[in-house]
Amino acid sequence: MSIERDELRRLIDQLPESQVAPILAIVRESAPTEDGGDEWPLPDFVGALSSGKGDLAARSSEILRDELGRDPQ
Secondary structure (H helix, E strand, C coil), X not given: CCHHHHHHHHHHHHCCHHHHHXXXXXXXXXXXXXXXXXXXXXXXXXXXXXXXXXXCXXXXXXXXXXXXXXXXX
């Protein structure tokens, strides 16, 4: 067992009962999937800013023109 895992178990054993459920929820979200996959799921915010319209920085003038209704100078 790694030092970190041993410390984690020790710290969990010291938690007051009122903090067990919130910590358990966080650990469950981070645990590998039940189908045996080794990859952990990404946080919910990953991909939140994806527009599906390519590189937004390269298209900034076009986007501003469309949104503001006028040609940029």
